Amino acid sequence: MENTEIIDLLSKHIPISENLAQLILEYSQIKMLQKGAVILREGQMANECFFIINGCMKKYYLKDGEEKITKFYTEGEIITPSSYTNQEPSKYYVSTIEKTIVSYGNPESENAIYKNHPELESLTRKLGEKLMVNTTNEFDNWVNHNPEERYLQLVKERPDLIQRVAQYDLANYIGIRPESLSRIRKRLLK
Template sequence: MEDQAAESPYDLILKNVARFIDLNDEEKKLYISLLKKGSAKRKEFVMQPGEITKYEYFVTKGCLKVYSLDRNGVEHVSMFAIEDFWTGDMASFIGQQPSTYFIKALEDSEFLMINKENFERLFKEIPKFERFYRNLYQRSLVSYIKRANQGISLTAEERYEIFLSKYPHIANRITQKDLAAYLGITPEFLSMIRSKMSKS
């Protein structure tokens, strides 16, 4: 298998797209021409609340954290996006309304971006991309609903185990504090869970 690290950012995104739609060489060239490269240093913000989301992001290197703050200033992490993950604020991007989310780099990160104008142009010139993004957004919605249901029906320990089984490649790249904010518990409680699991 080809080492993913040796791939160009465009190879990575084209493989991602190919999971849902087939592109010919001309369509690939057009798609790549509509993308822009971006980067963020560790702890740098890619987006903050109040801003209208200008881009959809595809991570080619590093790790981004998407989160919000409640009225008490408590952090709630929505997702972690590493290589081969899409992220952003879909509602803000589509509706061009101010976002309520932060996107922050947890590592030095690189990504490919598509803006709203090129997003709309993509649908006109390569209509099959509507199917690609429909699949992308449907999967995102299903994941959100599953996670919401797990928050109601499962214990913190069960949610932690699911995270480890689903995202083992992310768990060792984030802090205990960030993982706790994703699970909706305190870092201290997560430490207790880890200690309990290590003894069982």
């Protein structure tokens, strides 16, 4: 039922052949996470990576008991915690902010796939390169803009987030307090 949805979503990002679709369906495991579920904590080892079929998640640090959100993930995005790739305790948290349906993998199943289908390595590498460019762009974009500009950019490029994410989480992500975002919004209405 959700399985074909995975292929639909994935194919929006990279070309998926019949064979590949078959393969993905064969290996995919799915689970449903309640709103607010914390799927990775600081200090933990991540032994799963996730593909969001439906829902929304956030990645955040805890600094003096305060959340610092650095990323939202939505449908079609992949969460590969750095703790998962380099086997070190995680420095950050990942949790859902809505009921979220994910497909997930672990190192064993991943290795099994690569062993049986080595042609996937290059696909992964390409996805990785794309991710790298995205991450760099995000960083540069952050550095080049002030909170108001970042908010405007969110409105333009991720209107979905404006709708589904609470304003205090948006403000946090933008790097300001909810009160300030409130003022910015007021200011923008002129």
